[in-house]
Amino acid sequence: MAGDTETKTTGEYIGHHLQNLTFGNHPEHGWSFAHSAADAQAMGFWAFHVDTIFWSLLLGLVFLFMFRSVAKKANSGVPTRFQAFVESIVEFVDNSVRETFHGTSRLIAPLALTLFVWIFFMNFMDLIPVDWLPWVAQQGAEKLLGADPHHVYQKVVPTTDVNATLGMSITVFVLIIIYSLRFKGVGGFVSELVMNPLNPKELGMPKVVWPLVMTFNLVLELVSLLAKPVSLGLRLFGNLYAGELIFILIALIFTAGSAWFAAGLSSLFHGHVPAWFWMVATLTILATLWLNLKNKLAMKPTLLLLLLEMLLVGGLAFLGGQLMHFGWAVFHLIVITLQAFIFMMLTIVYLSMASEHH
Secondary structure, X not given: OXXXXXXXXXXXXXXXXXXOOEEEEEOOOEEEEOOXXXXXXXXXXXXXXXXXXXXXXXXXXXXXXXXXXXXXXXXXXXXXXXXXXXXXXXXXXXXXXXXXXXXXXXXXXXXXXXXXXHHHHHHHHHHOOOOHHHHHHHHHHHHHHOOOHHHOOOOOOHHHOHXXXXXXXXXXXXXXXXXHHHHHHHHHHHHXXXXXXXOOOOOOXXXXXXXXXXXXXXXXXXXXHXXXXXXXXXXXXXXXXXXXXXXHHHHHHOOOOOOHHHHHHHHHHOOOOOHHHHHHHHHHHHHHHHHHHOOOOOHHHHHHHHHHHHHHHHHHHHHHHHHHHHXXXXXXXXXXXXXXXXXXXXXXXXXXXXXXXX
């Protein structure tokens, strides 16, 4: 939170937010949680990013529960708004699969729906203010486990972890190989690798140069094949990592301020803002939004109240930060949706290409 940033340097604040909660076999301490980036690096390749695993599994379960509950309650009557929303997503994904995948497979549509919604949920975590969930994790670890909050890390956006994005893309790559072997056979798959893009038989080349041309084709096709999972994973990771970094910079820039006019009521606590203050401030803002949703407060007074509340809570620094956070979040909402869509569509395209004879 605001007070926490004042006890850290800029580099420490950014580094803390970009560090995963890592569990692994440390050369000196054995199996334990990393207390720093150096500890995580010392644990080597087989260390586990616990926060990435936890949030990705949790959001996957949320997806399963939401869509299963809608499927169970679906009937021929008038659908609820949420049911209509879920059905529109299913129809959108189904149309995308029908237009892109030209083979026959019962796996593609469920896979595409899972990838699109699951990745969107993981990306959506980037819109939660960067300090909230890490602060909750620090307080919980300190109160329940007696841990040092400065050594508790919580990176809540799984798609900003390259291990998660490459893990998904490698799974897609395995499916590409399986589909290629299933629809083309071993001979057809190998022939596609060595006879494209330059087919020596169709070009009428002498057989003496065929091995050279086939070797050249194999190198090109292997590079193209291996580039698919790498580009698929790094594209998603790079866009979300950059977005998270901008949110962190916004939070960092607009949490400073010592005077009341610059920092609002939070300056009364001299950098050690208690949890109840943020809870009351958050509930006040939520109450204002709730009154607007219930049509008990018009839009113009609602906006003025929200601006006044944020100004009182954190002063000009907090107000400026929230406005910038909201502006970037609106734009980033397009980015996270687009990245989920691109990952889904490229997966469908790659599997369609794997099932077709060239």
